[in-house]
Amino acid sequence: MKRGRTVAPAGAVTPPRPAGLRKRWLAAGVGAVLVALVAGVSLGPVSLPPGSVAIELLNLLPWVRLDSGLTEREIAIVTELRLPRAVLGLLVGGLLALAGGAYQGVFRNPLADPYLLGVAAGAGLAVTVVLTLGVGAGGALSGLPATIPLAAFVGSLGAVAMTYLLGSAGGRSRSPATLILAGVAVSAFLSAGQTYLLQRNAESIQPVYSWLLGRLATAGWQDVRLVLPYFLLTSLVILLHRRELDVLSVGDDEAASLGLHPQRSRYLLIAAASLGTAAAVSASGLIGFVGIIVPHTVRMLAGASYRVILPLSLLFGGAFLALTDVVARTAAAPQEIPIGVVTALLGGPFFVVVLRSARRVLT
Numbered sequence: 001m002k003r004g005r006t007v008a009p010a011g012a013v014t015p016p017r018p019a020g021l022r023k024r025w026l027a028a029g030v031g032a033v034l035v036a037l038v039a040g041v042s043l044g045p046v047s048l049p050p051g052s053v054a055i056e057l058l059n060l061l062p063w064v065r066l067d068s069g070l071t072e073r074e075i076a077i078v079t080e081l082r083l084p085r086a087v088l089g090l091l092v093g094g095l096l097a098l099a100g101g102a103y104q105g106v107f108r109n110p111l112a113d114p115y116l117l118g119v120a121a122g123a124g125l126a127v128t129v130v131l132t133l134g135v136g137a138g139g140a141l142s143g144l145p146a147t148i149p150l151a152a153f154v155g156s157l158g159a160v161a162m163t164y165l166l167g168s169a170g171g172r173s174r175s176p177a178t179l180i181l182a183g184v185a186v187s188a189f190l191s192a193g194q195t196y197l198l199q200r201n202a203e204s205i206q207p208v209y210s211w212l213l214g215r216l217a218t219a220g221w222q223d224v225r226l227v228l229p230y231f232l233l234t235s236l237v238i239l240l241h242r243r244e245l246d247v248l249s250v251g252d253d254e255a256a257s258l259g260l261h262p263q264r265s266r267y268l269l270i271a272a273a274s275l276g277t278a279a280a281v282s283a284s285g286l287i288g289f290v291g292i293i294v295p296h297t298v299r300m301l302a303g304a305s306y307r308v309i310l311p312l313s314l315l316f317g318g319a320f321l322a323l324t325d326v327v328a329r330t331a332a333a334p335q336e337i338p339i340g341v342v343t344a345l346l347g348g349p350f351f352v353v354v355l356r357s358a359r360r361v362l363t
Contacts, residue, residue: 025302029315033090036322040086041078043326045334048074057083084221088283089325090318091224091231092216093290095280097317099273100291101298101309102238105245106269111180111354113291114156114277118186120288122159123152123281124212125190125197131208132201149230152278160274162186214287214340216325223283230279237272238310241265245306287321287340289347294320296354 041057042050048070055068056078070078096114103112103119114120130151167182198205244265247255252262280287294317295309302308321339324346328339 022302022308025308025312026315029312029319032319033315033322036319037086037090039326040089040322041082043330044082045329046074046077048078053078080220084224085216085325086322087224088227089216089322091227092280092284092287092318093294093321093324094314094318095227095231095234095276096287096290097294097313097320098235098238098310099276099280101295101306101313102245102269102273103291104295105248105306105309106266106273107179108249109179110296111292111351113289114273115187115286115288115291116180117183118159118163118190119156119274119277120281120286121187121190121194122155122157122162123278124155124286125159125194126151126155127211127282128194128197128208131211132197148282149226149279152282153275156274156278156281157271159186159190160270210338211285212340213338214285214343216284216321216339227279227283230275234272234276234279235314238269238276239314241269241272242306242310245269245310249306285340287343289343289351290317290321292354293343293347293350296350 038050038054038057042048042053052068052070055066056070056075058064059066059068060079068075099119100113103114103117104110106112107117127148130148163179163183163186166186167179198208244255244260247258247260248262248265255262295313298309298312298316302312321343324342325339328337328342331337331342
């Protein structure tokens with residue numbers, strides 16, 4: 001044997017060594033986030049010059065003092081109204097896209113998504129329980145935000161467990177098609193429970209209904225502060241384990257032979273993705289298809305390695321939802337279209353394309 005060279009044991013399966021994240025794609029992701037941030041703050045009922053908005057955003061940095069040319073009223077619109085909403089869109093979109101990419105890797109299923117697996121429906125049911133109980137008891141919804149993410153997390157974990165168990169009820173073979181059908185069944189069951197609760201608590205239908213359609217309306221920085229810790233924790237856990245998803249793609253037996261604990265890694269990633277989905281749902285309601293559109297677009301353009309897919313999904317997912325929110329606010333101005341409606345209009349045709357391209361996997 002030559003010095004410095006390692007020979008794999010006979011019969012061992014060596015996973016492919018995909019190319020890492022290229023700097024140009026990372027720069028493109030950061031650029032997309034910045035463009036979405038400026039667009040989200042500039043566009044609205046009162047349009048503001050993008051250049052002046054960009055200067056005003058730079059003024060938020062320490063030791064930066066530039067003249068943006070904006071009036072005090074316009075500065076208040078930027079910093080207190082539009083900027084929190086744009087930042088919330090970046091956080092929620094990043095979480096949904098990152099969770100979608102993680103679920104696709106964990107289940108080795110190109111169609112896995114927080115909504116198709118029933119995760120969002122479970123979180124939605126749990127949040128509906130919290131909201132209806134709060135309203136029904138005569139309490140104010142403003143006193144509930146601390147409990148909403150916890151309830152959503154419990155509901156999302158329960159839903160993904162139901163989907164996983166139902167998908168494997170017919171035997172050890174768990175095909176992607178079976179898992180998707182199980183997710184649809186679980187979503188229908190949980191949605192029925194949600195409808196029943198709303199029927200029994202008619203006084204809370206309006207706030208819950210507007211939440212179900214998806215929205216990024218925020219009264220300041222409170223929602224951003226609520227979601228940010230969950231965003232940081234979810235991103236840290238999933239990105240630190242992104243290489244394990246590439247190893248899991250070769251199969252559990254091969255992954256175990258390489259020193260990985262497949263079930264432990266899978267449960268950890270499911271918990272992290274469910275936590276991120278729960279935080280996103282609790283802050284913005286049910287916004288579908290982000291976890292399908294963004295990871296698949298990244299996979300088609302930048303590469304199939306999860307070392308590439310996950311960090312880029314985090315960046316482009318945030319930019320995608322922030323720009324979609326601009327469309328929702330301006331397309332029918334002065335009225336506002338629920339952002340969940342816009343993502344559904346974009347995601348429906350995209351899902352058909354993905355389904356056609358993945359038909360060989362669905363066996």
